[in-house]
Amino acid sequence: MPQKNALEGITVCDFSWVGAGPLATKYLADFGAQVIKIESTKHPDIGRLSAPFKDNIIHPDRSAFFLHSNTSKLSITLNIRHPKGVEIVKKLVKISDIVMESFTPGVIAKLGFGYDELKKIKPDIIMASSSIYGQTGPKAQFSGFGNAGASLSGHYMLAGWPDRDPVTPGIAYADVVQPLFTVTALLNALDYRDKTGKGQYIDTTQVETMIQFIAPAVLDYFANGHVQTRIGNRSSYAAPHGVFPCKGEDRWCALAVFDEEEWQGLCRAMKNPAWASESRFATLASRKENEDELEKLIAQWTATYEHDALVTILQDAEVPSGPVQDASDLVDRDPQLRERQSFVKLTHPVIGECNHPVPPVRLSKTPAQVKTSPCVGEHNAYVYTQLLGISDEEYVELLNEGIFE
Amino acid sequence: MLTDFRVLDLTDEKGFLCGKIMGDLGADVIKVEQPTGDPARRIGPFFHDTADPEKSLHWYAFNSSKRGITVNLEDPEGQDLFKRLSDTTDIIIESFHPGYMEKLGLSYAALSTHNPKLIMTSITPFGQTGPYKDRKASDIAILAMSGLMSITGDPDRPPIRMGLDQTYGLGGAHAVVGTLLALRHRHISGEGQYVDVSMYEAAVRANYWEPARWEFLKTLIKRSGNRFPRVAAKGLQLWRCKDGYVTWLLTGGVTGAKMMDALITWMNESGQAGILQEIDWNALHLSEVSQEELGSWEGIIEKFFLQFTMDQLEVEAVKRGIPMARVNRIDHVVKDAQLEARTYWETLPVPGTKETIGYPAFPFISSENSPRVKNRAPLIGEHNEEVYGKELGLSKKEISSLKERGVI
Incomplete structure (x- = not known):
């Protein structure tokens, strides 16, 4: 019997591009929704132009960046500025449950596909717009690049060393946070539609979702007037808490001690050096007070081990810990990711066999079933003739008119 | 619900x-x-x-x-x-x-x-x-x-x-x-x-980018502070201004040229664009620029930004279509006009x-x-x-x- 899908029967008309939008519809597609990505041959998703490319050849069907954000989707090309293209979008909306977009606020309405228009075509349609700052309000026109979400929401100022400038997160962090809330909003909307028969319009922003992750810092300001700032690798409720040097070039191990039991564990792991029993390190409060010195002493100990060996010692002593890994560790070595098939090998028609990321939520009865990502316009014939019922004759006609460009 | x-x-x-x-x-x-x-x-x-x-x-x-x-x-x-x-x-x-x-x-x-x-x-x-x-x-x-x-x-x-x-x-x-x-x-x-x-x-x-980079190019990027690490010449992403920081990235090519032109027009209103106005941003590929050259351009821009507050930069950037964002502290976040509205x-x-x-x-x-x-x-x-x-x-x-x- 074939596996069941949680989103069986749900169709998504997907105008979104680059990061946060496609990463949201990837979850829907991996869990069984039919996600139809609307692209154009002249302006493919910018994500398709992002490195790395298979064999280093820059081509929209060779971007592994795109592949990692667009698994399990279908792609069609369509000139949505042509009146006949507009008619086709309307047909698509009619067979869709969800419309997703991530243009600068206002653009989708100008194209003629605002929520009010879509509602006329399909009264119970669910539409979601994903933006940095929101569809309404004095800054709705804001447009920004990758780090805008992290910087406007306050995250950026919370990362870095206290004696230096804040530090840029290694990724456009909001692009992976916002999609989780977009998907939540869409699933919530499907539930609401099932109960009431009503569709809805959803407005998700990078800023508002990112603040959810640092809410205690916000409350600290409202309650106490404190402006929290960067504290390196430390934590207000643990000591030691950081990464420590190990043998080898640029090798590090993270470890953290939150309570007495873990402190005793760490002391045991270090073979109870005399300094560890000094009163200045006896309690969490005193370790926080003497944290500079504490970190120096621990670093002297960690530096005598390879990082993996050190983690084994720390884990035996039940101290929360892990090696600082890089992407090569994740792809080539990590036994946990391998056993859980966090990346699954599938064959892409152009790229060939390669890793495809699997959503990190494992459902026992309706697991994600990841398929490869689409080439530009790969599903034109299927979507236009099979799903929309356009006759072969008309299809060729439209093709010749350049509607599918 | x-x-x-x-x-x-x-x-x-x-x-x-x-x-x-x-x-x-x-x-x-x-x-x-x-x-x-x-x-x-x-x-x-x-x-x-x-x-x-x-x-x-x-x-x-x-x-x-x-x-x-x-x-x-x-x-x-x-x-x-x-x-x-x-x-x-x-x-x-x-x-x-x-x-x-x-x-x-x-x-x-x-x-x-x-x-x-x-x-x-x-x-x-x-x-x-x-x-x-x-x-x-x-x-x-x-x-x-x-x-x-x-x-x-x-x-x-x-x-x-x-x-x-x-x-x-x-x-x-x-x-x-x-x-x-x-x-x-x-x-x-x-x-x-x-x-x-x-x-x-x-x-x-x-970490949605790096596993693919390793798999396909067998390269790893290194931490590089506030510089965008994924191209040869690593562009600055964090810029100091009068009362804090903004985030912005110098880019060439079709996507960057419009923004660079807008920035240079703005800088030129006070005659501060210098050598930047001689560059063909449309034809520029950051992969072909040396770190030193990029740094010399950034120096000119940094001096310019330092004359403004975050509020001033935000207003001008929006007006001129430059994708720039304030680097907000928590007190800025809770007073943000957009969130309040x-x-x-x-x-x-x-x-x-x-x-x-x-x-x-x-x-x-x-x-x-x-x-x-x-x-x-x-x-x-x-x-x-x-x-x-x-x-x-x-x-x-x-x-x-x-x-x-x-x-x-």
Whole structure:
């Protein structure tokens, strides 16, 4: 019997591009929704132009960046500025449950596909717009690049060393946070539609979702007037808490001690050096007070081990810990990711066999079933003739008119 | 809204966000604590800086929109009580070490025999299976392993984590997605299921670019402070200005030229563009520029930005179509005009005082059923009588006996 899908029967008309939008519809597609990505041959998703490319050849069907954000989707090309293209979008909306977009606020309405228009075509349609700052309000026109979400929401100022400038997160962090809330909003909307028969319009922003992750810092300001700032690798409720040097070039191990039991564990792991029993390190409060010195002493100990060996010692002593890994560790070595098939090998028609990321939520009865990502316009014939019922004759006609460009 | 659903929330700080979001969405989320209170109540900051389990702002932030009861799950009577509750419940969220619920006789298999529609979601560092499942890890260990720290930080210092416990947020938000997917399936099929969320996998997913780079190019990027690390000439992403920082990235080519032209026009209004006006931005590929050359251009721009405040830069950038953002401190965030116009803040009372404090009100806006924070976080055992008495039907005598014996 074939596996069941949680989103069986749900169709998504997907105008979104680059990061946060496609990463949201990837979850829907991996869990069984039919996600139809609307692209154009002249302006493919910018994500398709992002490195790395298979064999280093820059081509929209060779971007592994795109592949990692667009698994399990279908792609069609369509000139949505042509009146006949507009008619086709309307047909698509009619067979869709969800419309997703991530243009600068206002653009989708100008194209003629605002929520009010879509509602006329399909009264119970669910539409979601994903933006940095929101569809309404004095800054709705804001447009920004990758780090805008992290910087406007306050995250950026919370990362870095206290004696230096804040530090840029290694990724456009909001692009992976916002999609989780977009998907939540869409699933919530499907539930609401099932109960009431009503569709809805959803407005998700990078800023508002990112603040959810640092809410205690916000409350600290409202309650106490404190402006929290960067504290390196430390934590207000643990000591030691950081990464420590190990043998080898640029090798590090993270470890953290939150309570007495873990402190005793760490002391045991270090073979109870005399300094560890000094009163200045006896309690969490005193370790926080003497944290500079504490970190120096621990670093002297960690530096005598390879990082993996050190983690084994720390884990035996039940101290929360892990090696600082890089992407090569994740792809080539990590036994946990391998056993859980966090990346699954599938064959892409152009790229060939390669890793495809699997959503990190494992459902026992309706697991994600990841398929490869689409080439530009790969599903034109299927979507236009099979799903929309356009006759072969008309299809060729439209093709010749350049509607599918 | 999820108003028809009851959620029992057994998580610690690693999983709080999941129930919190479900609560904002309208579900009846009951935070289940041990009789002495959840150990996470020790996590600061605290209201008026007074360390007190009833005054943790961390607790307030992530347990608002929930009710609260206590039960000792290690006591057989407590386990029975929990089983009775479980039968009235749609969803259980937990974040114990893998195997602990089973040891208590409260595994998904055991609970779902009585309540086949039950959904159980587990949020743990590495998930329920695999060679690392029993490892002990906290945010920084998970983030270290995810590869994100190796690409974050200054080159001359250790790898650095993002502020606060981001992998707990990532795990919790993924758990909401998994739970809602399971609810969707239940709505159609009538059957519940088990959802296994690995915070490590969630963090690896957040590292959404580097695994592909390694697989296809066999190259790794190194942490490079505030410079964009993914091209040969690493562009500055953080710029100082008069009263803080803004984030912006110099780019050429078709996408960058419009923005660069706008910037140069602006700089030229005070004759400050210098050699920048001689560059053909349209034809420029950053992959062909040396770090030194890029640095010399950035020097000119840096001098220019330093003459302005964040507010001034923001206004001009929006007007001129330059994608630039303020680097907000928390005090900027709470005073942001955009968030205020969208009624992003809600005030809730602080128990035992006459004061109120501000909270983020919602994670997104819906035209029909916007989620919104609905109540302050519960005190220890605040809803014991309500839940065990009114809803489960225990008598006052039974409840006080359970209390006396430390079951609740």
